[in-house]
Amino acid sequence: MAKISNYDMFDYDYSTYWKKREYENLAEKHLLNKMLDSEKGFWFLDIGGSYGRLTSTYYDKYSHPVIVDYSLKTLQKNREILLNKYKNLEIIAANAYKLPFKANSIDAGLMVRVLHHIEKPEEYFKEISRVISNDGIYIQEYANKMHIKAVLRSIFKLNFDFFDTKPYKQPTHHNNEGVKEGVEGIFFNFHPQYIEKNLEKVGFTIENKIGCSFLRSQFLKKIFNPDLLLFFEKILQITLSWSNISPSIFLKTKHTTKTNEEPKMYESLEDILACPKCKKDLKFDTSESAHCKACHSKYTKENGVWDFRVE
Numbered sequence: 001m002a003k004i005s006n007y008d009m010f011d012y013d014y015s016t017y018w019k020k021r022e023y024e025n026l027a028e029k030h031l032l033n034k035m036l037d038s039e040k041g042f043w044f045l046d047i048g049g050s051y052g053r054l055t056s057t058y059y060d061k062y063s064h065p066v067i068v069d070y071s072l073k074t075l076q077k078n079r080e081i082l083l084n085k086y087k088n089l090e091i092i093a094a095n096a097y098k099l100p101f102k103a104n105s106i107d108a109g110l111m112v113r114v115l116h117h118i119e120k121p122e123e124y125f126k127e128i129s130r131v132i133s134n135d136g137i138y139i140q141e142y143a144n145k146m147h148i149k150a151v152l153r154s155i156f157k158l159n160f161d162f163f164d165t166k167p168y169k170q171p172t173h174h175n176n177e178g179v180k181e182g183v184e185g186i187f188f189n190f191h192p193q194y195i196e197k198n199l200e201k202v203g204f205t206i207e208n209k210i211g212c213s214f215l216r217s218q219f220l221k222k223i224f225n226p227d228l229l230l231f232f233e234k235i236l237q238i239t240l241s242w243s244n245i246s247p248s249i250f251l252k253t254k255h256t257t258k259t260n261e262e263p264k265m266y267e268s269l270e271d272i273l274a275c276p277k278c279k280k281d282l283k284f285d286t287s288e289s290a291h292c293k294a295c296h297s298k299y300t301k302e303n304g305v306w307d308f309r310v311e
């Protein structure tokens with residue numbers, strides 16, 4: 001069983017992470033707005049969507065957006081603010097490896113800044129491929145093992161093993177995103193070939209690749225304001241995305257090899273939900289409780305948020 005990066009264990013408030021990262025925030029939203037520009041549809045999943053930092057990039061394009069995150073506390077804390085701003089948004093606590101949705105029920109989705117917490121990407125990719133429908137769009141961001149600073153560092157240290165395509169586990173030292181200082185977290189950087197190969201294996205065709213946060217440097221962030229950095233970032237996203245030098249990479253993919261099943265229209269959240277353990281249908285006992293018709297597992301809504309977390 002894959003270990004989970006459980007932000008609730010240490011009451012980690014992820015929104016604090018963004019206080020000093022306005023340039024990266026603007027760069028990612030600019031990129032997503034571009035990738036989603038001409039898209040539209042019904043059900044959209046933001047996997048590991050947390051407090052909805054990126055919701056503005058897909059909310060107007062998909063009529064039924066859903067934030068899915070393992071941190072029940074983050075979702076409960078932000079629920080009211082999110083629903084005031086985005087009234088059609090659904091918010092669900094669940095594990096990305098075990099999604100509580102029916103097969104082929106989702107039109108599109110994204111995962112940004114979460115894959116570094118996923119120690120078994122192949123397992124997760126199978127699961128996201130199960131729920132995304134034929135021709136559905138899926139955007140995968142990942143922390144790039146081959147970014148320019150890491151490559152130069154490895155050459156300097158004559159560490160040529162670094163260049164293989166295996167995931168690189170980052171030392172936790174000074175990286176306490178989701179954990180406490182001194183506690184070992186799950187942080188992986190990935191080789192572009194590894195991610196592309198594994199997405200293709202489960203039926204996603206890569207349509208577009210864009211590098212992001214080319215100018216992530218404490219020095220540059222100290223001397224230039226975020227808007228100026230964004231101006232140059234936009235140029236670099238266009239001119240240097242063929243290379244693998246950026247610390248973060250976004251892939252826009254399309255789900256192209258799937259079943260011959262006819263697409264179904266699902267109107268309400270209850271229609272797309274399924275048991276995250278056995279994937280069979282649920283019976284809704286009340287508006288705040290459900291059980292699986294096959295394995296009898298029980299699920300409840302806690303303070304307005306469905307809790308479908310299973311390991």
Ligand SMILES: C[S@@+](CC[C@H](N)C(=O)[O-])C[C@H]1O[C@@H](n2cnc3c(N)ncnc32)[C@H](O)[C@@H]1O
Pocket residue numbers: 004005006007014047048049050051053054068069070071074094095096097111112113114117118177
């Ligand atoms: C670094 S935050 C990124 C949040 C958001 N995507 C963003 O870019 O602002 C990582 C999020 O992934 C969630 N997460 C980590 N592992 C998960 C898993 N196995 N299933 C669902 N969510 C997970 C965490 O709870 C956290 O909210």
Ligand SMILES: [Zn+2]
Pocket residue numbers: 275276277278279280292293294295296297
């Ligand atoms: Zn079940």
